[in-house]
Amino acid sequence: MARGQINRLIGALFGLIFIEANAGALPLSVGIPLRVLAIGAFLGLLVALRPGHVSTQTAHAPPQGFGRRYWAVVVIEAVVGLTGIVLINGLLRAPLATVPWIALVVGLHFFGLAAVWRLAALAWLGAAMSACGAAGLTLAACGSSAATIATAAGVAPGALLLASAAA
DSSP, X not given: OOHHHHXXXXXXXXXXXXXXXXXXXXXXXXXXXXXXXXXXXXXXXXXXXSTTTSOSOOTTOOSSOSOHHHHHXXXXXXXXXXXXXXXXXIISOOGXXXXXXXXXXXXXXXXXXXXXXXXXXXHHHHHHHHHHHHHHHHHHHTTOOHHHHHIIIIIHHHHHHHHHHHO
């Protein structure tokens, strides 16, 4: 499997996880169809990305692969993300802000990947996901419902990731 295909598969997997983990906060009449659609989209991407099915040269193929700079971005993302989760749940006692925090950090990490791999499309994805995370943090601070926060900061980023992997 080519690098671009691996990147798209990783993005699609995380998109699926975002939706599956957050659709449970929605009414069943909305959450179940969203989960089924996400699974269908992911399975469709698996078929489309299977080796030999698409060109090995894609717009999302990183020129340097998964080298030191990539891993530096991932480590920074993990440290910042986990530190924020500990502070949000411990010091701030605001568990509804956890998903938005994750969306914000994941969105910001795409700016690092855009720089490392020189792929401007990742900066656009980063901006959109960061906006979802920031909106979710604002909603959590305003006391919005879990369903509203999950939609803005969980389902929407998941859809962005799946759509980006499909593009």
